[in-house]
Amino acid sequence: MPWLSILMAVPVLGAVGVSLTKSDKLAKQLALAVSLVVLALTGVMAAQFNPSSATRFQFAEVYDWIPRFGVHYGVGVDGIALVLIALSAVLVPIVILASWHDADGTGAAAPPKRSVKTYFALLLVLEAMMIGVFAATDVFLFYVFFEAMLIPMYFMIGSYGGAQRSYAAVKFLLYSLFGGLLMLVAVIALYVIADKGTFMFPELVGVIQDPNTQKWLFLGFFIAFAVKAPLWPFHTWLPDAAAQAPAGAAVLLVGVLDKVGTYGMLRFCLELFPDAAKFFTPLVIVLSVVGIVYGAIVAIGQTDIKRLIAYTSISHFGFIALGVFAMTAHGGAGATLYMVNHGFSTGALFLIAGFLIYRRGSSQIADYGGVQKVAPLLAGTFLIAGLSGLSLPGLSSFVSEFMVLMGTYERYAVPAIIATSGVILAAVYILWMYQRTMTGPTAESVKGFTDLNIRERWVVAPLIAVIIALGFFPKPVLDVINPAVDQTLSNVHVDQFTPAVADKKGAGQ
Template sequence: MNIPWLTLAVALPALGALVVGLLPRERPELAKRLTLGVSLGTLLLVGAMALRFDPTSASRLQFEEVYPWIPRFGVSFAVGVDGIALVLILMSVLLVPLVVLAAWNEDEGSGAAGGARGYFALILALEAMMIGVFAATDIFLFYVFFEAMLVPVYFMIGRYGRGAERRRAAIKFLLFSLFGGLLMLVAVIGVYVLAGTFLWSDLVGPGSELAAADTSVVRWLFLGFFVAFAIKAPMWPVHTWLPAAAGSSRPGTAVLLVGVLDKVGTYGMLRYCLELFPEAARWFVWPVVVLSVISIIYGAILAIGQSDMMRLIAYTSLSHFGFITLGIFAMTSQAQAGAALYMVNHGFATGALFLIVGFLIARQGSAAIADYGGVQQVAPKLAGVFLVAGLAGLSLPGLAPFVSEFLVFVGTYAFQPVPAIIAGAGVVLAALYILWMYQRTMTGPVPERLTGLKDLSKREAWAVGPLIALIVLFGVQPQPLLGAINPAVEQTMQQIDVTDPEPAIGQAADEQEGASE
């Protein structure tokens, strides 16, 4: 029996969101329990699907489903995954129940209609869309999920966020995203006009109608997709919505926003920009590499100057996304594998940081670095997990992000040493902003206002513990993720007709052998 795994994975949280949204407002505890149950059920469902994934399969996509949706316009509900999409979906469904646990006792803050019921229903709706956007293999369906995600995030920031600026931050996020989405819609329509189909599998490859289209037109279509993804990622200079949105969000919202939603941008570059428009991607390599390096350095420098922990983590993510886009457009298998792995590991590390900062905010009502100090003396467990998450954020060897960053550096250096060397400054700056934040908040004398600060609770430990464990596990043994990612990267390299450069040592040996002959 063929089980529609991906359709069920999208439908379960979508139906859960509907049920939670219809619960009586007076039953917030029931809404939380039901949300947690649905998110855990979705995790088990996707986990069971992942166990059936075969990384050695010759098929590019697995668990494919194609159902007519709008036949008149050639639109299908088409889903399927390769190794990269699979690990990103797994990351998404793992983060959601942890966010639910972390947000269990949060103040409802805004007093908006619906209270806990509304917020948790939005989390489940967003989960359904996150799975859908990574699984979509019809570019119109991908666009629908890409834009639909804006709705729950807008309300999660504007209605349930923190501070007086939350509505302005939500509007800024929405306007930036809608602008990018409009450009993508024009490009999607252009692709259909040229190729007569929205199915990704019919659009890739040298024999497709898109490959035979006029070069200048295809480059404009590439830009339509790329700008939308650069805004979503985000990259410099279209990044300004991110610090405002993350700084005004609940920590759980920030985890999903930065840990998952922003990966849609980098995933889209890898899946759509490169594979639909390989010639244009090769033509735009250097502009994107330059923007990536600027993002790395610029984000790190701004992170150093932040006084708010939420905004600081948001700026560190701008720097990290620069590494991811650098790896994607370095056009080597090591760099692209590192970029794909970076998407997952960044989600775990940044998710842990946001959750831990959220625990501090729940205790003291402030994200300002100056309001803390000496926390490790009164809450050693909380300070301990903060240290591990912070060290992961600076890519300490032995923790998961180090493997990703190392692969990006190796692959980028093989492509061109100069951007790799410049990007290396981002590693040094990362040590400054992470260690500075830890020193200011966790060490030193304990202020009187923090003398009664509670240490990590059991619920909080269950929320952040799995992320810390995965950061350590994949730092020591990344092969379970790379085993799924590498075959997809190899197929991408074949699709864009790029091969890894010859090692310099091998070239020198060949030259010496030729001279001796």
């Protein structure tokens, strides 16, 4: 069965259906139903995935799309792509449920009423593109999704966001577009230099041998991904975009779209240009570590909840990039798992912050206080999500952060040690934010708050469940990720570069 094509076709058709519905309510229900169907299909597909199979890309489909350019409609997933698709498929229904009133024009800030149908149709289109971008095994197809998915997100931020929305939307689009265009040059050059007449990723692995060429092409791809992820110092668009986007869109932006950057580093930068990746590793490690510490420190200083969460993500993306470029089995698997976990825990943080903001109409931390007395459930779930964000043992992020740090330490001890400070700073920004908003005397404006309603509980419950489940038992996910990471690292020929796990002490430096 062409699973991946179906996964993309269902949301697209759903989007068409949603935009044709008569009433807003029906549009929402249909969108939710479609996203649940996608989730179910993803579940069935994932159950058939065989992690130990010798074929790397499963559910593969390859058709000629534009033979003239050697472009194929080529999709297929390995473990890394599968978990990221699963992440998208889980997040979208939750986001739809959470965004139920985002475009209605209700809420304390009294935003203007906007087109509900368009919002949910854009969400579904975005879902199709998110699945496509992770599933693409053709570099050109990947690029097409990479760029095209900017457009629905651009409209979601620009039409449905906060007061500064059009500035934030344009900044988001132009940063990403600029990175993407540099990547386009690299994509073209890759095709021309490889001279294989095809863009299929498996056939391009290991083709570019000349180290100098590799370096230039690597930079073309890497800058695009570094803007997307975003790594310090390419990050300035993210706080604006995430703060202005409606909470649901912010979840998909930070939780999934940005993962395309780190995913691209792991899949394309490392495997297509292994020598260049090794050459640039020190640079990337430095950027990552700076990002970890910088993101965390700046997050502490934020006065806006959504901006704060966005800066924590910059810190976390530093961890992910660190894990990717450590080029160890633990680092790679940890980074991949982190991509998933970060999606859930940051998603929960953004959504609960969104509920908070919906009630009060302000995203300023100073406008809150003592929420836990009037809305204990809201406060409690916010705390759990936050604790996952600061990597408390027992919650999902801890596992991945630990793996990343361990994997990095195997080869780069000093950066790993510096990065550890990010964990401590995380405790400061999360707990201090919690303290300022949720504890203390109940602020006058907060008195009338209602606790989470049924819909909101349905939004939060699955996220908290996943966070706790993956915190205690990440094995099923790791079992899927590990073979794919090993495969990636063997394409990078990293084993010549690092000793096996048993005798790693000191040898890798």
